[in-house]
Amino acid sequence: MHNGPTTPLEEAVSKLAEGRRSPGERDAVPLLQRFADTFLRDVNLGVLLIDLQFRLVDISDTACKLLGWSREQVVNHRINELFGAMPKEHHPIQRSLLGGVVVTNYAFSWQNGTYRHELLLDSNVVRCEEGRILGAYVLFKDVTSLKSLEEQVQRNDRLAMVGQIAAGTAHEIRNPLTSIKGFLQMFKRTLTERGMNKEVEFADIMLTELNRINELVGEFLLLSKPKDLNIEQLRIEQVMEEIVPIIRNEAVMHNVDVRVVHTVPLPPVVADREMLKQVFLNIAKNGIEAMVDGGHLSIYLKIDESCKCVLVDIHDSGPGIPGFLVDKIFDPFFTTKPNGTGLGLSVCQRIISDMGGGIRVASKGYGTTFTIAIPY
Ligand SMILES: Nc1ncnc2c1ncn2[C@@H]1O[C@H](COP(=O)(O)OP(=O)(O)OP(=O)(O)O)[C@@H](O)[C@H]1O
Ligand SMILES: [Mg+2]
Known part of the structure; x- marks a missing residue:
């Protein structure tokens, strides 16, 4: 023609x-x-x-x-x-x-x-x-953009459903846990006084396991409702400084080296310090866990003037995320790890979107970069 x-x-x-x-x-x-x-x-x-x-x-x-x-x-x-x-x-x-x-x-x-x-x-x-x-x-x-919009809506629906279940059960689980924990600590004291070392050890294991349940329920609660944020003006580089030792500690055990790069001074952001730490830790931990034979974890702090955001890139040299899984990793309970809960990333997404920011991921077969955008 x-x-x-x-x-x-x-x-x-x-x-x-x-x-x-x-x-x-x-x-x-x-x-x-x-x-x-x-x-x-x-x-x-x-x-x-x-x-x-x-x-x-x-x-x-x-x-x-x-x-x-x-x-x-x-x-x-x-x-x-x-x-x-x-x-x-x-x-x-x-x-x-x-x-x-x-x-x-x-x-x-x-x-x-x-x-x-x-x-x-x-x-x-x-x-x-x-x-x-x-x-x-x-x-x-x-219709790619429509399709991803549809997936986003479905994901939000699933999150809302998990939220409802969590809201209904988390408190009910936590209350009896608190009393079990209290009595167990009393037992432990008595056992210690009587020199029953083996039993003290068992009590310690039980307490650790109880703490694990408690943490899990805590994550459920986070998902279930927009948490009351403790907002303050803060500097991301400072928050990062506070948690890098924890990340390094985790990294050493996996033979991973960690570096933090920031070249330009960053504007202060208004955010919840503890929540931000939780997000950075979760994502860094995922990166470290992905590098089974060791590797590099690089954290870049940048500014994106077009969206008025501070960007935190957390890059790992791990195997990457296969294309068919990328859409799923933010789903609650999606995990590929034998002991994972699959709540890490959904909690992170919840926290960051409550702060008005966003998280995106780029992975092309080798290495993964999570970018967390926090408005300034
Ligand atoms: N940096 C990464 N490299 C490769 N895969 C990743 C990376 N980050 C996340 N994933 C994939 O996304 C899944 C979901 O991550 P998420 O943090 O939500 O849960 P999890 O790490 O499996 O469990 P939990 O965080 O509760 O220990 C992981 O199981 C893994 O398959
Ligand atoms: Mg995780």
Whole structure:
């Protein structure tokens, strides 16, 4: 269509346009042709035109961009060839299309380099006036951002559900725990006085386990309601200084070295000091835990003037997060660790969003960077 009619389908469409019109209207044909060219070039839609031999007659620029194809390489090729090694039944465009099968809102994912597009496809046949099928067209739209919005809503729904369960049970668990702990401490005192060392040791184990339950319930409570934040004006570099020793301590055990880099002076932020520490610790700990054979944990403190945020990048040289898991890691209870609770990141996200900030993650097969943005 860009270079004048060449295929039977194009010729037919063009002849039809010609034959149906009065001489005056025929002057409009160049306009129609021009429109078709402009449409394919400018429209923000993937458009494919297919002939009866199931060959690609033309393709819009947006389709080329989304699919990662170049027009010259695909035009006149059979559709099946274009999908390479992909099994035929998974091709988003099926030959049955030419038999008159109409498709609407067919969703498929398309990996273009490192970027995954979520596409929504419609297709139908093109007929001549007698009703014979001349070919088919396919239209598709990139709905990736809508899709991620939908996932975000679903995640929030799940978080809200966990929140309700947590709110209902956490307090009920914590109260009896407190009395068990109190009596156990009394027992321990008595056992110590009587020199029953073995029993004292058992009591200690029980107390440690009780503390673990307590911490878990604490995290539940954090998820369940927007916690009353203890807001103050503070400097992120100072908060970082206070917790780096704890991170280093953890890192040494995993043969990981830690460095903190900040080159520019940072503006103060208004945030909850203890909560921030919890977030940095959780994310640094995840990084350290990911590096099973040791590695480097780097923390960069930066400013993003466009969003008026202080950015904290926590980068590890670990194995990275596979693409199909990236969407799940912030879900409550999602964990790949035998002893993980999967609450770490969902708690972090809750805390940071309560402060008006955000957390994002970038992982490309090797190494992972979590970026925490805190408004200043
Ligand atoms: N830096 C990282 N590198 C690789 N995978 C990561 C990284 N951070 C998080 N993950 C993945 O995300 C999952 C969820 O993390 P999250 O902190 O929410 O829970 P967890 O670490 O598994 O458990 P918990 O924090 O309760 O100990 C982890 O199990 C891991 O699979
Ligand atoms: Mg964790």
